[in-house]
Amino acid sequence: MPRPHHREQLLPAHSRVRVVGQKTLADDWFVLRKTSFEYCRNDGRWQLMHRETYDRGNGAVLLLFNQERGTVVLTRQFRFPAFVNGCEDGLLVEACAGLLDDDDPLAAIRREAQEETGYAVREPRKIFEAFMSPGSITEKLHFFVAEFDDTDRVGHGGGDLAEGEDIEVLELPLTRAMEMICTGRIQDGKTIMLLQHATLVGLQRL
Numbered sequence: 001m002p003r004p005h006h007r008e009q010l011l012p013a014h015s016r017v018r019v020v021g022q023k024t025l026a027d028d029w030f031v032l033r034k035t036s037f038e039y040c041r042n043d044g045r046w047q048l049m050h051r052e053t054y055d056r057g058n059g060a061v062l063l064l065f066n067q068e069r070g071t072v073v074l075t076r077q078f079r080f081p082a083f084v085n086g087c088e089d090g091l092l093v094e095a096c097a098g099l100l101d102d103d104d105p106l107a108a109i110r111r112e113a114q115e116e117t118g119y120a121v122r123e124p125r126k127i128f129e130a131f132m133s134p135g136s137i138t139e140k141l142h143f144f145v146a147e148f149d150d151t152d153r154v155g156h157g158g159g160d161l162a163e164g165e166d167i168e169v170l171e172l173p174l175t176r177a178m179e180m181i182c183t184g185r186i187q188d189g190k191t192i193m194l195l196q197h198a199t200l201v202g203l204q205r206l
Helices: 080-084 105-117 174-182 189-201
Strands: 017-027 031-040 046-055 059-066 071-078 091-094 096-099 125-131 140-147 168-173
Touching (some): 017 046, 059 105, 071 096, 071 105, 091 189, 096 105, 105 140, 125 189
Antiparallel strands (some): 017 031, 031 046, 059 096, 071 091
């Protein structure tokens, strides 16, 4: 995946927010900024605040499912931030996902699904959007679901070697995946959201 091209941040105008100043703290792979602004509180008083935001662009995530078999396709890969924060081996089980880069969400999730899982996605359907860590990270995720069968497998997946990706592809019963949430074997937030949605709605109605 190419390094994103970072443009100057255009801050939205709002009657309750007055930006005082902004500086870039880091601009290596993604951008870390510190912004000072005044915020009009509910009681009408203006309060000076300082916030750091990490801008890595927006992303898309997909739950591949097979209704007949009652299964979902997930991935397992090493995540260094999880490793340093208590995940013993750093391996997280996740739905396939990636940054939009310069693509629209639909094109991005087709690209990421084939790169990570080896499946060519036929009819991805967007179900919702969500900010995953709005206290510090600007990223918004676009959530998709799509049905697959064996004829959609066009490659082995595994991710991009140049980016250090070493992805294992898993096909699991949805019931088993839900059990893995309860036992702590699935701890990725976006994946938990998709699996719970699939369980609530039912694979036959996704």
